[in-house]
Amino acid sequence: MIVATENPQIHLRSWGFRDHDSLVRYGNNKLVWRNLTDMFPHPYTHEDAVKWVGIANDPGSSIFLAIDFEGEAIGGVGVIARDGNDFHTGQFGYWLGQPHWGRGVATQAARALKNHAFSGSRFKRLEAPVFAWNPPSMRVLEKVGFVREGTLRKSVLKDGQLIDSVMYAAVRDA
Numbered sequence: 001m002i003v004a005t006e007n008p009q010i011h012l013r014s015w016g017f018r019d020h021d022s023l024v025r026y027g028n029n030k031l032v033w034r035n036l037t038d039m040f041p042h043p044y045t046h047e048d049a050v051k052w053v054g055i056a057n058d059p060g061s062s063i064f065l066a067i068d069f070e071g072e073a074i075g076g077v078g079v080i081a082r083d084g085n086d087f088h089t090g091q092f093g094y095w096l097g098q099p100h101w102g103r104g105v106a107t108q109a110a111r112a113l114k115n116h117a118f119s120g121s122r123f124k125r126l127e128a129p130v131f132a133w134n135p136p137s138m139r140v141l142e143k144v145g146f147v148r149e150g151t152l153r154k155s156v157l158k159d160g161q162l163i164d165s166v167m168y169a170a171v172r173d174a
């Protein structure tokens with residue numbers, strides 16, 4: 001699967017075996033891990049990369065794609081499908097290798113992911129809880145049309161600290 005972004009140098013695509021090394025290169029970074037749920041391991045090993053590519057290629061109704069720059073996976077995006085009463089809600093997330101920060105890539109990838117997720121029939125709401133210490137990610141979500149819905153006080157235990165998270169969400173009009 002390939003999903004274009006507004007930047008011709010960046011697209012979203014399925015994960016593959018060739019991405020194991022880049023997953024470790026970019027994923028094994030405490031500054032990345034610190035802003036993600038503990039589903040993302042640290043340290044990030046070759047075995048974690050192998051496991052991830054297996055999961056990402058059997059996504060069910062979820063979406064797991066690599067951010068591709070010149071053939072290299074420089075990060076990842078995803079929407080995790082929920083069930084039951086939350087059937088039409090997806091948990092929206094993304095991460096980017098640190099050398100690529102600060103150039104608008106996450107914004108381009110998040111916008112493309114949002115449009116892609118809303119182009120199918122499953123997702124009517126995408127939600128992204130952001131750790132309170134991560135204003136750059138809040139800015140990314142605001143740039144792609146997510147709305148700040150509120151603060152979830154003391155909702156997250158991360159890196160030994162009990163912190164607030166901020167709920168951002170986008171809903172589909174129809």
Ligand SMILES: CC(C)(COP(=O)(O)OP(=O)(O)OC[C@H]1O[C@@H](n2cnc3c(N)ncnc32)[C@H](O)[C@@H]1OP(=O)(O)O)[C@@H](O)C(=O)NCCC(=O)NCCS
Nearest residue numbers: 032035094095096101102103104105106107135136137139
């Ligand atoms: C958060 C992350 C995805 C941002 O990626 P990026 O490609 O650097 O983001 P972009 O360049 O598209 O946009 C970042 C925005 O944050 C702004 N920003 C940067 N530092 C900031 C700060 N301290 N406070 C407020 N805004 C800040 C930038 O100026 C930019 O906004 P602008 O375009 O209006 O100038 C990246 O740092 C990352 O992967 N971090 C680790 C994982 C993570 O946080 N994932 C998201 C979990 S919710």
